[in-house]
Amino acid sequence: MDALGRHLLLELKECNPAVLDDLAFLEETMLTAAQKAGATVLEQYFHQFSPQGVSGAVIIAESHLSLHTWPEFGYAAVDIFTCGDSVDTEAAADLLIERLQSKDPVIMEVKRGVLIRTPSRV
């Protein structure tokens, strides 16, 4: 089914809590994930929360990657939203699962912008 965008929602449970609170590591990891996917990075922003947790987003020419971490639960929510056929979305997902050391990763894929029109009802 054709779609304009491909959106992976990563539920990364049982991660390494120390990693989830390390802004510099997470920023470098997200940028590396974008590069591994073959995406073109336009901008990134990351924020360290107190007492813990990091939020961040990488805007790419092909859409975006985002990250929110809860070190106290060993949990990270990552989204990888891409359009076009040139991006290797799985490569980005694999790298993030590996680097965040998630022992219980779940990936959900949502097709965005499926523009089939339903026939008019008679």
Added chain:
Amino acid sequence: MDALGRHLLLELKECNPAVLDDLAFLEETMLTAAQKAGATVLEQYFHQFSPQGVSGAVIIAESHLSLHTWPEFGYAAVDIFTCGDSVDTEAAADLLIERLQSKDPVIMEVKRGVLIRTPSRV
């Protein structure tokens, strides 16, 4: 069911195409949506594509809002990801649907970070 995050995926079809290509309008609309929701804006970034289309993200203390538009299809993909109980996520969604003039909006809600542990198998 308790969750750390609440994620609304908005499929906004049949929008006003002119609005979907107006970066200044979209940036102001997304910031207003964040404010209407009672969120605290940390950073925003918007990008105009050539020949058309806009991508943008607003990082809030309570997670993020993102937007990608395809004026040629009258379609916008909007995500509103929040945590905590203080944010009125629906208010942001309602404003975006109204301002983008979507005649066929669909909202999907995903709970992020549902951390129930399944019992060990005997």
